[in-house]
Amino acid sequence: MPSIDRARLTMLLDREQAAYTDNHPRSRALFEEAGNLFGRVPMTWMNMWSGGFPLYLDRATGNRVTDVDGHTYVDFALGDTGAMAGHSPAATVAAVQGRAGDLGGITTMLPTADAQWVGAELERRFGMPLWSFTLSATDANRWAIRLARLATGRPKVLVFAYCYHGSVDEAFALPGPDGKAQSRPGNVAPPVDLAVTTRVATWNDLASVEAALAHGDVAAILTEPALTNIGIVLPDEGFLSGLRELATRHGALLMIDETHTFSAGWGGATREWALEPDIFVIGKSIGGGIPCGAYGISREVADAITRHTDAGDADIVDVGGVGGTLAGNALSTAAMRATLGEVLTEPAFSHMTELATTFTAGVQATLDEFEVPWSVSQLGARAEYRFARPAPRSGEESAAAADDVLDAYLHLALCNRGILMTPFHNMALMCPETSRADVDLHTATFREVVGALYA
Structure with a gap:
């Protein structure tokens, strides 16, 4: 050549x-x-x-x-x-104008019927039965990681070298010469040594995943179905099913982030490739340009979280560090309903x-x-x-x-x-x-x- x-x-x-x-x-x-x-x-x-x-x-x-x-x-x-969904799709613009104009109430700390509609639509597409909303996929990842740690009682997250999960601290990791996670070049002032919070593996290398999980301290494997922000790096045949099997065997949750891979189809790569996540994250595109994000959890994860909150181990209603005042606001849920219902069909x-x-x-x-x-x-x-x-x-x-x-x-x-x-x-x-x-x-x-x- x-x-x-x-x-x-x-x-x-x-x-x-x-x-x-x-x-x-x-x-x-x-x-x-x-x-x-x-x-x-x-x-x-x-x-x-x-x-x-x-x-x-x-x-x-x-x-x-x-x-x-x-x-x-x-x-x-x-x-x-x-x-x-394109810039300013007509259905989304109409929904936003209606909420900001005739209906009023952009954000009120009150739920709307749109949120339930969106939750049901997200379950129809991606399979997770229970949903919470954010203003970005970064927030969705951060909050879902906390819930994964709560549900499993484990401290670490397993990610892949050069993955993309927004500005989540745990994700800016590369495998070090001793196998421990080290900070990616250019990472801005990580709050702690990445080895404290993160284990890191190589994409398409199930042996590296199993070695990381063998320590028994991984709460969740956080992954895209394909790497995207370092070029599209597709999974080898059997790699994603291997992740599911390894997560189950080692007691970790499988957390799928489809912020970019939603492009794979109407139900993302999760539906197209029959993936089985325990936690699912999405953002950006589902609001047609209005800031939004969402994470879904299985009933088993929800039950584990509830056991801890009922025991007083955590507070996800008030001071537990999960949620934001503008998350799930009336404007963003209206935008998500219009975009999913009428544009990204x-x-x-x-x-x-x-x-x-x-x-x-x-x-x-x-x-x-x-x-x-x-x-x-x-x-x-x-x-x-x-x-x-x-x-x-x-x-x-x-x-x-x-x-x-x-x-x-x-x-x-x-x-x-x-x-x-x-x-x-x-x-x-x-x-x-x-x-x-x-x-x-x-x-x-x-x-x-x-x-x-x-x-």
């Missing part, structure tokens, strides 16, 4: 950088004026956008984003899954997955044509290319395939031609408003910008 000429890559990147800077003067000016924002952005990760400054939003609808300089883009980032997922399959085939055709040593993976409505062939089988392998310069070139080149990819990696997500023409545009543009590397 031909290797990339790094001097040519640098030249192409410089050209795309200059075009980006020239074409976005208003975005650049707003960034430079933002002296009261830490990092000059509302949240520091927004500096992950390539180009030295992020685009500034003017408006967005469906799968189109328009920046303050008047450029409109086909959006495959979709809020990194937060806008999987079974026909919508069929459409989205079909387009992702076409997207994946288009990328593969370019890789084959130019004999590029990359791979592309698909997870339902989501697809991603990675700078490795064959496709990585673990988080460690995927992390080793990172190439910041190549990443910047691809993101800027696509952006300059009207396509937005997820800033953190090369993920593309389809929404109900995505069209075949949008996918074909990416296929043609991807061929152009990759071909330029080998000209």
Whole structure:
């Protein structure tokens, strides 16, 4: 396979950088004026956008984003899954307007009928019978971890290297040389040594999972059905069923986080692959862009929690550290009901997955044509290319395939031609408003910008 000429890559990147800077003067000016924002952005990760400054939003609808300089883009980032339903889907907007307007009462500390509807719908899709709501999947993970520790009486959580569970402290771990968990590079001031709270294994390596569980102190295996924030790393045949068997044998709970893998289908990977979690977490996408999250638990887990609360060991009603004043508010539950009931439907997922399959085939055709040593993976409505062939089988392998310069070139080149990819990696997500023409545009543009590397 031909290797990339790094001097040519640098030249192409410089050209795309200059075009980006020239074409976005208003975005650049707003960034430079933002002296009261830490990092000059509302949240520091927004500096992950390539180009030295992020685009500034003017408006967005469906799968189109328009920046303050008047450029409109086909959006495959979709809020990194937060806008999987599309930007401002009509049903969600109507529900939010109704709750904020005619009905009134955005947040009151009172339940609404919408919450029960959403709980029943989540059970129908994912199987968990009992649900609580949050404002993010990070919160859902944090609170569910506490409940897992309560239910089992065990202190540690088992995660996988380069997993993604929001900003949960326990998840920023890698296996150390002695097998103990150590902090991932760049982890911001972990409150305790990761070895105190966490055990860590390697994805697709059941032996590493069993070795971690053998200590007898793991409350829950916290995992995505496929790794996602380090590129899509799919599970080997039998790996997820192996996790279920090992969790049961070693007395740990299996906690499935589908914040990103909901793209796998109407009922996520949990339904598509017949997974059997004890605890289930989801967020971002189910509210159509309104902050929300949820976690579901089995009746067996609920019974274990109740035994402890009845005995006075914990208080999940008042001061126990589970819950937030705005969690389950009237606005977010209205948004979830509309999004799940009218937008992210079974026909919508069929459409989205079909387009992702076409997207994946288009990328593969370019890789084959130019004999590029990359791979592309698909997870339902989501697809991603990675700078490795064959496709990585673990988080460690995927992390080793990172190439910041190549990443910047691809993101800027696509952006300059009207396509937005997820800033953190090369993920593309389809929404109900995505069209075949949008996918074909990416296929043609991807061929152009990759071909330029080998000209």
